[in-house]
Amino acid sequence: MKHDPTFWILARASGLTAYILLTLSVLAGIVVKSRPFGSRVRQPAAIDTHRTLAALGLGALVIHATALVLDKTVPMPVSAVFIPGLSHYRPGSVAIGVLTAELMVIVYASFSQRRRIGFKNWRRLHWLTYALFAGGTAHGLLSGSDSRRAWALAIYLGAIASVAAATTWRALAPLTQGEQNVPSRDR
Secondary structure, eight states: OOOOOHHHHHHHHHHHHHHHHHHHHHHHHHHHHHOTTGGGSOHHHHHHHHHHHHHHHHHHHHHHHHHHHHOSSSOOOGGGGTSTTOOSSSHHHHHHHHHHHHHHHHHHHTTTTHHHHOHHHHHHHHHHHHHHHHHHHHHHHHHOTTTTSHHHHHHHHHHHHHHHHHHHHHHHSOOOGGGSSOOSOOO
């Protein structure tokens, strides 16, 4: 009987989709604070876009993990998608991915807890996003079966360049009057 590659293809596609969506979420988060398009992008719309992209990215991560468990190409026990280090396939880089995914869930959950944990703590927690982006990038490059292909490298390099450029621009852009440690919008 021939092996059905459906779940293997789904795992690869959903992993890259999650990475792209989470990269776009990071970029949208930078736009929320830096407002590179002036008043053309309203802050509530940018916040909603940021949250939606993050939620979609986490959804793609769930599909990625589920497809890996269901695929027969590389055995992946259910526990390995929740506990870093239990994967037999590239255990170090998969552990980075598991830990990154779990921390992303915490950062995403902090959106609804912002008032409870306080704006300063919420903001500090959100600084983790840069480390999570690095963790997701490392996981994809080190674990992904397509990572050495030109098109996949272009995705990773494009994401890294975009986040680096937006972060640099944000660091160099002057703060607007409303950005003096005042939360932009509490939900």
